[in-house]
Amino acid sequence: MIGHEQAEQAFIEAWQTGRLHHAWLLAGPQGMGKGQFAARVARFLVTHGRSGDGEPIALDDPGDTAAGRLVDAGNHPEIIHLTRQIKDKGKELARNITIDQVRGVIRRLHLSLSLGEWRVIIVDAVDDLETDGANALLKTLEEPPARTLFLLVSHSPGRLLPTIRSRCRTLRFQPVDRDVMTAWLHDQRAMLDMSEVRAIAVASGGVPGKALALIDSDVSAMEKKLLAIASSGDPGNRLREALAREVGGSSNRARLELVIDIVPSLISQLVRERPIAEIAPVLAQWDRVQRNVRDAIRGSYDGAMVGFEIGNCLAELAPRQGQAAR
Template identity: 85%
Template sequence: MAAMIGHQDAEKAFLEAWQGGRIHHAWLLAGPQGMGKGAFAERVARFLVTHGRSGEGEAIPLDDRGDDAAARLVDAGNHPETLRLARQPKDKSKDLARNITIEQIRQMIRRLHLSLSLGEWRVIIVDAVDDLETDGANALLKTLEEPPAKTLFLLVSHSPGRLLPTIRSRCRTLRFQPVARDAMTTWLHELRPMIEMDELRAIVAASGGVPGKALALIDSDVAVMEKKLMAIATSGDPENRLREALAREVGGTSNRARLELVIDIVPGLLSRIARERPIAEIAPILAQWDRVQRTVRDAIRGSYDGAMVGFEIGNCLAELAPRPERAAR
């Protein structure tokens, strides 16, 4: 199986347009973050600058190397006809700016006035177009309304509904949908064959069909965190020790990734508990899931205290512990 997953429909749509000589000037790559939309944009850019004119019905895979000299420039990151716009580091720090700025768009527009120096296509990747500040979005729109010849725009969007409707209307949309569980499980098993299948299935369930999130969950050691959460749900944590440890582990800005991991794991964990309990006990489990969702929503609206969110999620799980009277039946 290919290293990329979830790109099949997008590949087919683009290659059909290329083979038919009718490439739209702007493509909106829309879908959840972590679907590999940026990687797909890079593959399309590489294909165009190494192949040039349309294939006239010729069936060529998207990852075909094409012209070797152009491919070497792409490999080195030096091809003159590919331009990438993304948020840049602030000052000398590693933190990224909040937006893609109007000045970045203006620099891109100045590039568009220059003649092509190599090949037959110029490709502009904006990753992500959601990050454009208002003036930048308006400037990009004007360029999309009057696009230069032989210039392709690839706009990556995690939230296409937030874009200017006029930008969306100028683009052909390629939608990247979450991957089915069976396909994701097979793909991950081929990538990481040493992971136990039970753990792999838990990762797939927590990922929501998003490959990038699944890989992040693997790197976050989801099995260890899942055991900690399950310990709270089975014991009830009567002395609060497990919940306090969880709060410390996910509290603070440096532990944000661990908190997001917990939030990702909990739905699958509650689903597993529900399958193991009698039907009469399903309602309390659903009530705790609603409580978890409210906790996360309130935290996002407020100051997002990770320790508080972690402890409250622990409280929800502790409520599901078997009670003595229940065990005696």
């Protein structure tokens, strides 16, 4: 993944000097590859010794091949994942990581290491811990077992218990510069037209995972639908109703996220095209979209309702008849 260079350097330097903090908070937007980084760190630790000898080494150095094969097979006994579980007889994930899951991991920490010199606990994401689970994890972070490393993935570190944050060393994963993202995307999907690559780089906000998801979606088709609402005003609600159907329901969550991702850049495009006197109303709708999205994310929201409301914001941007005549 792109954008991990500073985090890799910080971790390797700590390991080389033998001053490896027992808990690391991997903080940044969802889609930056923090979970993948945690997996790479876990693999590195269980395939290497406690610290380096001063020689240059990379995070993806293979190390012990036997341990590496166990990691590849998902069977290494000292890498423990703490994440939301699939609900009974269903396909959806549970809402939270439960206190029982945390207690189960804590019981394992009392056992001796069965292989190698490190045990690694990956919590992905720590934001998903229910309150009792967060408090139980905090007690373990306050009195960590020897030769145990915690990797806490967080998309919203500001929402964590301050006491959890204070027990961790933070690695921040920042959005990637637009030009770097454009070049990387072109390497990933060389068959795409550069104009589409640039549009995706802008819409992704510098988040690689989001950019790849946008590529795998039909971005241009969705943009045309949204621009049709903004240009016509959709007087009969037909386009907005179709949009609501397309993004409604749990099975269409990816389409809803696509709309949420690309609408700000579409509105920015409209701002650049409008006369100065018409910019203020366009910016007002941009702010309205942002408020609606924030309110939706905070609650358990209905995708169809969010999609229709975004359509309402775009419909407000349609030129009035008098303006169109000019």
